[in-house]
Amino acid sequence: MRRAVVIGAGLAGLVAGVRLAEGGMRVTMVAKGVGSLTLSPGVIDVLGYAPGRVDSPREALGAFVAERPDHPYARIGADALEEALAWFTDRVPQMRYRGDGPRNLLLPTAVGVPRPTALAPASMAGADLRGGGRFVVVGLSGLKDFFPRLLADNLARADLPSGAMVGARHAEITASPRPGRADVAGQVYARALDDPAFRGEFAAALRGLAEPGETILLPAVLGMARAGEVFDELQERVGAPIAEVPTVPPSVAGMRLNTELTGAFARAGGRVVLGVEAVGATGSDGRISEVLVRDAARTRALPADAVVLATGGFSAGGIALDSYGGLHEVVLDLPVAGPPAGVAPLSERHLDHQPLMASGVAVDGMLRPVGPGGEPVWDNLHAAGTIVAGAEPWREKSGEGIAIAGGFRAAGAILEET
């Protein structure tokens, strides 16, 4: 059996891992910790702004990559992206992803901005703002990271496609899994809602809040392991449509996706080793033969026929910036593509384009990290996710698309090799 080592347990690593394991490889995933997936809103962004709001990623992508030849999407290609998304949604049926064909949905964020995204769990998709609608935003008194009034008031001022009329008001309920406690985290609500007893109490508190024709917007804490069941039952009991709005971390929706995807990986036969750091690799003739990891007692060599590097960008620690301004790829010391010469790395205006933040490893069409001359550093090393240079995914709203398509493509390239 051929062996693959996947470094990193975020979205890109998990997608690559599942596909490799399904493809018959013996896959070991090593990760320093849990991936950023658990922090993410749980929607699947493909391309939201370019820089104007994107209505259809499929239509916009051609021009987008033409202008940005170094963007990860330019390497992956639009076809692989579509194939990857279809493959992906099949792997996580419990998330019940919904979209509108090639077009973006427009879902409210927790501050009430209409945000474009390609796919969203069914529990969120009901808040699509493109056709307007009437909403009652409901806060939970114990949850400090959701402000129904701010959401509702901003929604009423939101920039929407012409003709879409939005009405929004706000309310609050006090039902709490930890009565008497002022500060209750999202995951505590979510786990408690898995339990039918609290679910009943919660539904009772919501009943009668919505007027006919209104959709209830709630923070995305409606269930953890049994989210689907919780959502369906609440809607039925409350008698009004409900939609979840993703929260800032801790993000329950992100945790659900993480759980389902790690489950898919385990079912496909993959092994995860969590809490260890990959510290290097050995190999010869342009191929890595072993990945070195540091466990509790020593540095261990994991034999590998192929390696996927999915350690994330700066925030996850895949790329590091030292105090002298030097850029480093942390595990394998690969060359890092930073801002082009002559371009100021950072802007004084916080929300401007920050070229430094798009740093990462440059890759070829098979997503192999390349040196300055464009030649692969290792023939059997592929990179996927935020570690790949050329994007500011949080601005473009392209993070999940890049990770899923990248992980899928990297795995495909490895499987094709046999």
Next chain:
Amino acid sequence: MTHPLHELMRDSLDHCVKCTICETYCPVAAATPLFPGPKYVGPQAERYRGGDANADASLDYCSSCGICTQVCPQGVKIAEINSQAKAELAQRRGVSLRDRLIARPTLAGWMGAPVWPVANWTTSFGPFRLLLEKVLRIHRKAPMPRWAGRTFQSRTRSRRKAPDPAAPQRKVVFFHGCAANFYEPGTASMAVQVLEHNGLEVIIPKQGCCGLPLQSNGQYDAARAYVRRLAAQLAPYARAGHDIVATSTSCGLMLKREAHEILGVDDDDLRVVSERMFDICEYLVMLDERGELKRDMQPVDMEVPYHAPCQQRGHGVGTPAMELMAMVPGLRASQVDAVCCGVAGTYGLKAEKYDIAMEVGRSLFDQVRASGAALSVCDSETCRWQIAAATDRPSVHPVEMLHRAYGLG
């Protein structure tokens, strides 16, 4: 209290980006609102420590299970920071008699061993347990192991061989830990037989306690003395090239890492022992990867739920027990979806924490019961006692499944 390693662990707080991942995984924070969670008591509160007084007694609810450190994507040594801060708290408050007693399995074990029938009778005798709870604040329902009567050490005196640099690979040292010595010599014997079945000669040197229970009860100086003594006992074997194999995941981890990272013990004996220390399942899988593990296993037609205890996860070697069980024909092992059983060494014994520990383990116990299996499998002894007590069925070490499969008993 301040040693260079403390500073090193503390420095890791700089990596915290407040992402809250650790909070969502901490089993204690999920079980009780009394504990504010790893991010809070770890990297966050640590910035406020270092003065003359401790300000946060809620820290004491941390069970030191270590899950937070494992899941933290930024490399913050949360559990280690907590352990050190807890030790400081304990020193300021003074360590109770109970915490002194339960932290010394050798003491409790030796006290029980000569009089074992009486000892076992008292630990299962209700009124005595009530008294224990009143006087010592050990919860009356907390699982208490049964003394085995004769220690594993005294049964295996003939195996106290000297190091043999001539054939280091063929001879392994078995580190049994206190629990096996006093309470579960059976598990230890099975481990020895499994190793022998694979053609290895097993040396069982004289060995003491690793000091882990002392460490988790904040008695660092004593813990350091224990672990140094043990390392000195094992070091000659490690230097001669023998691998050291352990069935106790937590004690193995103590020697691999914790003595160094938490207690700050920095000596050569410990270093050579760490390098050679293996958890038994890790070791057997490694043999298999070298093609040296016997695959002559008989079918064991059983379904078993397996729990990877938090201390086992701390080894950073994946779940070798699952891989071993997968080699046994007919054996259908499934990993339980839970991070901790709650007992965390001695945490769950304490009267004020027993309920929290049971709540932590609830989902695990439910899954074990729901599986309908006759027994469950888990690598760590205190966890097995907790799981067995909570689910009314035995819980065994994975090596016992292998022992069956090899037809050894």
Next chain:
Amino acid sequence: MRGYRTILVERVDLGQGTTGRFHGLLHSGGRYVISDERSATECAEESAIVKRIAAEAVEDTGGLFVTTPADDPGYADRFLAACLKTGVPVQEIPAAEALRREPRLNPGISRAFEVQDGAVDAWKLLWGNARSAQEHGAAILSYHWVTEVIREGDRVAGVIARDNRAGEMVRIEAAFVINAGGVWAGEIADMADCPGVTVVPGKGIMIAMNHRLVRTVVNRCEHPGDGDILVPIRTVCVIGTTDVKADSPDDYSIGRDEVQQMLDAGEVIVPGFRQARALHAWTGARPLFKDERAGEGGEDTRHMSRGLALVDHLRRDGVSGFLTITGGKLTTYRLMAETVVDAMVEQMGDSRPCTTATEALPGSEDGRHYWLGSRLAAQEEAMADDQLVCECELMPRRKLVEAARRRPGMTLDDVRRALRLGMGPCQGGFCTYRATGILHGLGDAETERADELLLTFLQHRWLGLEPILYGDQMRQACLDDWIFQGTLDVEHLPVTVPT
């Protein structure tokens, strides 16, 4: 305190000037024993007083002067002699003892001296003084920008200020005007037609590090230079500072080269400094007084540079009812106030003695100093029934709600100065959204303003982050971008961000 009816006029918020941009050190005087004996003695005396009257704002950390391998070994003996001469309490301790107390200190230090430095929280000190003034009947007008000083012949009769929040002009008539404009004092003197009061902005940068690398203030035992002091204050420690002449007091730019200089300097005191996490950088401008009319008979120019400077405009310009006090140190703030008010009392022909050295500020009556664990202890009590808004700096919701009641219309920067919102490792990554939501929910900020508050605060935090973005803080900044831009899409809020 002396019974005058007083109005304090401030153009932005208390602490938005140099006082909120200083290094945090309550000087024992040790730094000046050789270069400026008079300042040394003043600091020694004043720091003892401030520790008493403003105990709540001071942490009695103690200080060390250490001779590192990079320092002139001969300085130490001269330093010791000069301390004795200037009355700065000092005691030499073995280098090994200093290393035991401060394990991260450069192991190559050869000498160590213990002094009575402390750390002082500017904002607590300011609010303590403000409350004291208010209790004695003073009014405080923040966000009032003085644009004109009213002259009636040879007399100053008040000021005209623009109320920046209400957007209207306010005329304040007064028998006497004291110009304590710090580095802006020259501008104000100009408004009174007393030209030539030049306050040179001596710009310095400081960097706050994520946690306390040292517990006591550490100074290098050397002629005062750049980046030679590390001050533990609140949850952080601050390395500083530089001293360059700036063209304008409002120049807050931070050069990358200055940052590098500070990091190198940090390495000398604590090896490994560059691996530690930098949180935030800022600059302040020292008011260095220089009288263009020096030599024309103005005798007040004698004790200039670092010392405090009283400019008597009656003698100098023939203008009565107007005095300027500038220069000085934060440590000598009380002495500056005493000096200028003494001069005013004299000019007005009164005789009312100063009591500021003996009367404790509100909140400091019990004489208990700040201690590091205090917020943690308070949170331990509040945990069950309050929500944490800023988790890094342990700022509970209740504090924010109370502050909003007391002072409606705060910006998030105001909240930060009052309550440390957003000053911790995540630099507002988690609390900015919370604070905005709470203020909006209370009705304190209507929607458009709430959006503005959020974006402005993020922008202002960024100014102090961008120059020191490396290592862990770079990871943080990217995570914060994921949250604000990724999850919340704040860049598309329907407001334009003010620059």
